[in-house]
Amino acid sequence: MKSDNQRVKGADLLQIRGLKIEGNSDGVWHPIVKGVDLTLKRGEVLGLIGESGAGKSTIGLAAMGFARPGCRIVDGTINFDGIDLRTASEAEKRKLWGARIAYVAQSAAASFNPAHRLIDQTVETATRDGIMTRDKAVADAVDLYRRLQLPNPETIGGRYPHQVSGGQLQRAMTAMAMSCRPDLIIFDEPTTALDVTTQVEVLAAMRNIVEEFHTAAIYITHDLAVVAQMADRIMVLRHGLEVEEAPTREMLREPKKDYTKTLWAVRKLAKEESISDDVTLSVRNVDASYSGVVKVLDNVTVSLPRGRTVAVVGESGSGKSTLARAITGLLPPSKGEILFNGKPLSKALKDRDKDTLRRIQMIYQSADTSLNPKQTIRDIIGRPLEFYHGIKGAARDRRVAELLDSIELNESYIDRLPTELSGGQKQRISIARALAAEPEIIICDEVTSALDQIVQEEILTLLMKLQKDTNVSYLFITHDIATVRAISDEIVVMHRGKVVQQGPKTQVLNPPYPAYTELLLSSVPQMDPDWLTNLLASRAQAKVKA
Structure with a gap:
């Protein structure tokens, strides 16, 4: 595990050039990612956004040197901290996965082993690779559970995956990813299973952990308001190609491409309310x-x-x-x-x-x-x-x-x-x-x-x-x-x-709202990079006054 002073914030960590990935359907290979360039610095968070099929998750996995079954990387370079992940052996990549590059999947329920307790899965990589002793890894896991606002952090690790809620399981997966203090984390829709009040706490905890340990992250999401709270830069993808990339505030303030403007303009429908006694x-x-x-x-x-x-x-x-x-x-x-x-x-x-x-x-x-x-x-x-x-x-x-x-x-x-x-x-x-x-x-x-x-x-x-x-x-x-x-x-x-x-x-x-309804409504993220910071500050101030 690298100490914080070994992580020089701002230095290049990941460089991807000319990435092309194909997928197989009915025996025919077709392009999914069509030549994407990406640079990520230490301690930086890059948001990948775009509609379903844009290639976000495929690129996120490729940043680990991995292609899911039915896909193959056909061209381009993937350089992680001087290591060429396209030519690295499987054994070399497996030494990186979990220890220096971690992945937080969208579906935690499909990612955990149902036969093992949460704590055992959280500490597995750190203890297997000799990064920490079992006792130290467990103590660290409990601290991460606490940071991620899991209930009863001292004991929740003793539960099996089916004994916790989807939101709790997603946070446990984030703790598992952070256990080795990796240089890079791929967050693939990590808060989709969370309610709005829990999402606020988890986003704040993830952001704090990433900042504290100078961890770089690729944050994949379809929620524009969430990426506004997490990312330093945003890359917009469509049909396997980059549409545009810019610092978050600039992108939110003035997107240049018509497609990005369309994403920004998406609004939910407004169904006309209808009441019935039947x-x-x-x-x-x-x-x-x-x-x-x-x-x-x-x-x-x-x-x-x-x-x-x-x-x-x-x-x-x-x-x-x-x-x-x-x-x-x-x-x-x-x-x-x-x-x-x-x-x-x-x-x-x-x-x-x-x-x-x-x-x-x-x-x-x-x-x-x-x-x-x-x-x-x-x-x-x-x-x-x-x-x-x-x-x-x-x-x-x-x-x-x-x-x-x-x-x-x-x-x-x-x-x-x-x-x-x-x-x-x-x-x-x-x-x-x-x-x-x-x-x-x-x-x-x-x-x-x-x-x-x-x-x-x-x-x-x-x-x-x-x-x-x-x-x-x-x-x-x-x-x-x-x-x-x-x-x-x-x-x-x-x-x-x-x-x-x-x-x-x-x-x-x-309005007027009951207190709990007001809490729910106030926790809905806004398209403002300062929204989360301001919300946490106002709630902290309210606690002090109380």
Whole structure:
């Protein structure tokens, strides 16, 4: 591990020249990155932004000398601190990975080993490579957990990945990346799984750690307001090419290219609020807990009108996803009842008949982990057609093609695998799979959080169109207030397992606010590089006064 005085801030650390990368689809190689140059200095943070398919993550991985399966680096140079990563052996690169170059993936859930405790995975590289003793590495990991605002930092490392929330797992992955104090960290959408209040804390912690240890970083994101808080410079990418690059303040103030101006101008839709008394789902005074010990839902009452959208918002651990699990029968309530079309819904999934299962569907946050990577789109969408409707053979394929058309993908996608699709396309397939059941209710659990802003708007437009066409009801779980403004008719605000506010969108999003709602709304990042600094300063001042 290099000491801080060995890290000369401002010296060149990474130089990429003429980078070209190809990807394989159906046996044919096609260009993904088409000749990109990049320079990164020690202690500097470079933001990579652009819509889905721009090549951001591919370039980030190439900065490690790595190409994901199905991709190959075909031209260019990658020089890390004097080491040519294109000619370095796999053994040489593996000595760098984790120790001097670390990677924080977008999906922590898919990156952790479910069979090992968090603390063991956090300290693995530092202890394996002899950088620290086990005891010192554990003490350092606890300190990193604390810096990253993880609850119970002394003991949370004893948990397995499935025993913490998605946001907590993402922070644990950041701690794992920082454990060896690497020279370079690739942050690949590291805060997409976080609610806005937690995101503020984590962004501040990551920024402080990067500055304290003079660590260089490539920060890949689709959230322009977030990159404004983190990056010294911003590079805009599109279709595998650089559009423009400039210091952050200059880029935000005066982008030069039309495409960048378009990104800056993207705004969420504004759905006209509509209220209905025709309730399709009613959650009444529901309590729920895991293992009968920790109460996660406390006297929750929520109504979902037919053909309308109710957004459920709140920070990590507020009970949003647990509410979804209670409704779907995955976590039977310990108290209260859930009515579906006026009739009590069986609490446990195993006690519900097939038709009830069909009428309540769920779309998950991560299409990467919810779609079987070995099944074609034909099979993924076709499965619920066979299971719920008995549609097989040619009739099934015709219906799959119709569903693909409804999500604005053509029939050519039918024999592709999920790995051949972009993030936005995968999420569209998840929507089509839910629609195949012909449900009355779809629970959308953070379905746009991992998507860039252009694709987010496309998905939200699609969901609203489908609602108009089918009269489906959405329970939309999200931490993105801009998405709430775009798609909801009514809003439920949750905090520590309780509903603290609910009502029509115009009522909830306009002052005066209850204290917790005000905290959520004030934590939404703004397109101002000073926003995070000013927010933290004002909150610190408020604490002093209190």
